[in-house]
Amino acid sequence: MPQAQILSKNQQVVFEIIEKAKGPLKAYSILYDVQKKGIRAPLQVYRALDKLLELGKIHKIESKNAFVACKNSNCEITKATAFSICEKCEKVTEINNSKLSNYLSAFKDSTGMKYSKYNLEFFGLCKKCK
Amino acid sequence: MPQAQILSKNQQVVFEIIEKAKGPLKAYSILYDVQKKGIRAPLQVYRALDKLLELGKIHKIESKNAFVACKNSNCEITKATAFSICEKCEKVTEINNSKLSNYLSAFKDSTGMKYSKYNLEFFGLCKKCK
DNA sequence: TAACAAGCCGTTATATTATAACATTTTTAT
DNA sequence: ATAAAAATGTTATAATATAACGGCTTGTTA
Numbered sequence: 001m002p003q004a005q006i007l008s009k010n011q012q013v014v015f016e017i018i019e020k021a022k023g024p025l026k027a028y029s030i031l032y033d034v035q036k037k038g039i040r041a042p043l044q045v046y047r048a049l050d051k052l053l054e055l056g057k058i059h060k061i062e063s064k065n066a067f068v069a070c071k072n073s074n075c076e077i078t079k080a081t082a083f084s085i086c087e088k089c090e091k092v093t094e095i096n097n098s099k100l101s102n103y104l105s106a107f108k109d110s111t112g113m114k115y116s117k118y119n120l121e122f123f124g125l126c127k128k129c130k
Numbered sequence: 131m132p133q134a135q136i137l138s139k140n141q142q143v144v145f146e147i148i149e150k151a152k153g154p155l156k157a158y159s160i161l162y163d164v165q166k167k168g169i170r171a172p173l174q175v176y177r178a179l180d181k182l183l184e185l186g187k188i189h190k191i192e193s194k195n196a197f198v199a200c201k202n203s204n205c206e207i208t209k210a211t212a213f214s215i216c217e218k219c220e221k222v223t224e225i226n227n228s229k230l231s232n233y234l235s236a237f238k239d240s241t242g243m244k245y246s247k248y249n250l251e252f253f254g255l256c257k258k259c260k
Numbered sequence: 261t262a263a264c265a266a267g268c269c270g271t272t273a274t275a276t277t278a279t280a281a282c283a284t285t286t287t288t289a290t
Numbered sequence: 291a292t293a294a295a296a297a298t299g300t301t302a303t304a305a306t307a308t309a310a311c312g313g314c315t316t317g318t319t320a
Contacts, residue, residue, distance in 0.1 A: 115214065
């Protein structure tokens with residue numbers, strides 16, 4: 001069991017905001033939120049985000065340029081991510097389905113190539129919005 | 131069989147450039163290329179891109195903010211896209227695998243929710259780069 | 261055929277997202 | 291204690307994308 005990573009001050013501040021949020025957050029909205037904690041520049045936020053992504057503590061929703069906390073307990077899974085995204089309310093949920101992840105992790109294309117990483121984004125209407 | 135869509139002048143110009151390209155193109159690189167054809171402003175490019183995306187003639191590679199021509203003959207498939215992306219040379223290939231698309235199109239999450247659209251990006255090293 | 265709607269075009273300005281470059285400080289490992 | 295690695299702070303700027311405005315063309319349709 002790997003030692004829980006200790007986050008630096010800025011990383012911790014940024015992570016807490018993302019973790020508490022109800023939905024994906026954009027970098028400049030995070031910046032706005034953390035200004036009271038002494039983080040002033042975009043780069044400080046982006047650096048924290050980069051590190052948190054690398055650690056798997058957060059994920060980037062590419063279609064939205066926004067960030068969510070990883071909800072898989074002890075996530076090491078930067079390499080196999082799947083999300084459901086509501087096209088109306090923008091709610092994002094991380095999909096944690098072992099059949100799906102097994103299927104995709106084992107997927108080989110027509111040339112026999114196997115991949116080391118994937119990201120999948122599903123779109124539709126969530127329960128509430130339907 | 132739906133009538134082949136007729137593209138407007140700007141749409142045609144932008145599409146040809148993307149189609150001829152060897153890899154994904156970014157919007158401002160397209161802008162640079164089309165300036166000799168009289169397209170001067172980013173918005174002109176983005177409008178053409180939006181329309182081409184809507185028509186399924188091109189796809190956006192979200193992780194790169196770049197655009198590729200659809201290689202599935204008669205693509206209507208804006209709604210179910212999968213790509214392989216080489217992390218070294220940045221080569222992008224559209225994956226056309228009916229097993230995969232059937233699997234994903236039928237996928238339901240733990241709440242029983244079915245999705246109307248997905249986009250999947252695989253990452254790894256292509257043949258050449260391995 | 262007038263007139264209306266829909267789509268496309270061109271332009272300027274500006275919003276949003278992200279990184280470069282540089283100097284310094286803190287933490288970690290030896 | 292010291293060297294290497296990681297994190298910080300700051301200013302400036304690059305890269306990506308949209309808002310707002312007005313006009314032109316084309317194809318209904320009344």
